[in-house]
Amino acid sequence: MCFLFLGSIINAQIKTENSIELITEKKVFKAGEKIVLEFVTTPKKTMHLYCSNSYGTTIIPSEIKNNKLLFTLPAHFSSKRGVLNWKLINPKKIIKGEIKIIPKDIPVSIETYIGPPSIVAGEKDYTMFVVIPTDNLDNPLTENSAVTIQQQFLNQEKKEEIFTKNLIGFKNIYSPLKSGRILLSSVASNLNSKEFTVNIMPGIGTNFKIFSQRNHNYADGNQITTFSTSVIRDTHNNVISDGSFVDFYIKNKKGDVLKTSGKTINGVATAKILHPEFKEDWLVKAYIIGIAESDEIKLTYKQVIKDFTVAFSNNNRTLKVGPLQSFMNQMIPDGLKVTTSIFKDGKLVDSIVTKSVDGFVNFELDANIYPNEIYKIKVSTAGITKSFNSIKLW
Template identity: 55%
Template sequence: MINKYTYILLLTSVLLSSFTSGQNQNSTSDFELLTTKTQFEAGSHIVLKFTDSDAEKPLLYCSNSFGSTVVVPSMENNKLHYKIPASIASKKGMVNWKLLNNEASISGQLKIVSKQEVATMETYIGPPSIEAGGTDYTMLVVIPTDSLDNPLAENTLVNAKHQFLSNQKNEDIFTKNLIAFKNIYSQLESGRMLVSSESLNTNSKEFTINVTAAIPTDFTISAKRPHDYADGNQITTFTTSIIKDKLENVVSDGTFVNFFITNKKGNILRTSGTTISGVATARMIHPDYEEDWSVKAYVDGMAESNVLSLTYKQVIDDFEVRFSQNNRDVTVGPLQSFMNQMIPDGLQVKLTISKDNLQLETYSKTSYNGYVQFILKSDIFINDSYKISIKTAGLEKTFENTKLW
């Protein structure tokens, strides 16, 4: 019987000593720490109790991850009670304390651990859009935190979940260095991937990752036009084939396509369009004189199309010029198109007037109802003979020694 009690006593003392081993007790101090617990859950009510040898009431310094403060004791049952403030008691990490008496002071440490519950799944995911093909990935970073905003203990299980098309996956990851992370790779198809995570029965919200097509591959273009006449009025529309990446995923809407048109003289016209469902369209007005175009489209730096050749036929074979009002009224027209209809308004006509091979003035007008009228004012052109030339639709007519009076 006596033996049993001795054993219990022995065991208790061993247990107690193991609890207090975390503290650097100083035997020369008048104060003695009575609180044996050194590990607390965040948010607990922590009171450090000391025996009090005399009337002295020293302050207690304590410091945690974020800051330091000093606690004033209260006396209860002849013991000094130091209530650790909430700002320290609620944050995970080591707390070191020191009794500020004048003699060799006594100090120690408390360990505050996070609650084993998840209040928030603090989630960071990025990049938000990745490339299809199985090489690109996004990274899910989860910091499970308790209700007091403490990251949970190391090796807390986090279940990382994601869904893509018919695929749905759950994977176990564990927190390390306060976080848990997982790389989520794309598959061969493009689309939207949904990601979420779970820890200790708390689920995060849903996150969306866009899996976009990889870089486009070469494509073809076609042109559509109401007729093949160079009337300077109708519009030719260029259309690409459906632009896809190497895995047959349609490139994302808004992919910019540039169309370069090279004409007979080697000049370059440019037009552009963005894709919708993989198809980009762009427009260009017809030339107003005979022309051969070669068109090639590019997704800059990534893909290009075939070369498309287009021929535009001349519509105006000839035009009349009439001089009246002392030759000062020059009327060009009628300007007639391919069915002899009056050319639509807006055809450009240029009149150049020169004297002794010296170009004096150039007037440019657009046609209206098939005619263009130039009036050469007597204030500007004194009575004399001039050379007048008129250009339109790639044709030119010159009248030497036209006398104005």
């Protein structure tokens, strides 16, 4: 009986000598506040506290004061919001816990982000406005902190209050029907952010009309026809963005296709092309490839040269073509293409292409290239061809 009583005393004494107990009751601290964890302990010896949060880990040595173990958290741990886990390094007993560090109530800065910076008009595309109000230790404020989003577009201004969630406040800003610029800013506890701009771009173009302009309708191969579009708009009547590419396709009587292109300025695209050199009918249609197309217009070009003469000299080796006269009997502008084709025994020997100067064209048939023989010669210009059979070169 005495042995049992003595054993109980010894066990109680051992338990008392090794007891360690946390006496700090506070579990929530504000960022920047001094955090000291106090333990009451029987053994008067230094211990270590293992601390861990989302920024890292550290081991803190203790201080012994008034029969208490004191652990003071370093400033870089106590200044960051979140959950901090701790564990007392004690081989006899596992003692662990956690404390919560919350941000201060008043923000001193607002981190603001927006993107994308450009969206398409039409109430479908949107940009996201993200606001993060932070305290003086760069901690985001507590959940459900109020933030006011301010918007200005054309002659409209509006405000909307949102609340932070998961450290941030955010708002999807949908595009209006009209193009322009939206100005955005945010306010948290009377702290204002800087101004942000979102460009509202026009949508893709819709079908449009085309027009032509020319000084005359003669096929002189010299004047220029200018094509232009009507003002191209999107489905919400916004003028499409400058620089949109418009292709004008031209189909002639032979079925060949020509192309000229232009870019829009203030919604209108223009393109130029030379007149044909002979009587021609054109069907013209324009496209914004894969997006929109125009109506089709027809242009007719009249024959500008009705006839011309060809004079042979110098043993028929010199051909003088002209005068080449235009629709008012004036000399055709320089640069009209004239082609001379030489045939021998029904086969094409050569073709020579020269451009007119002062209404005339001269061809020289070199004896080193064209021996003394009888040839068939064709001269073509402005859609007119003249044939000369059995021309003897000597």
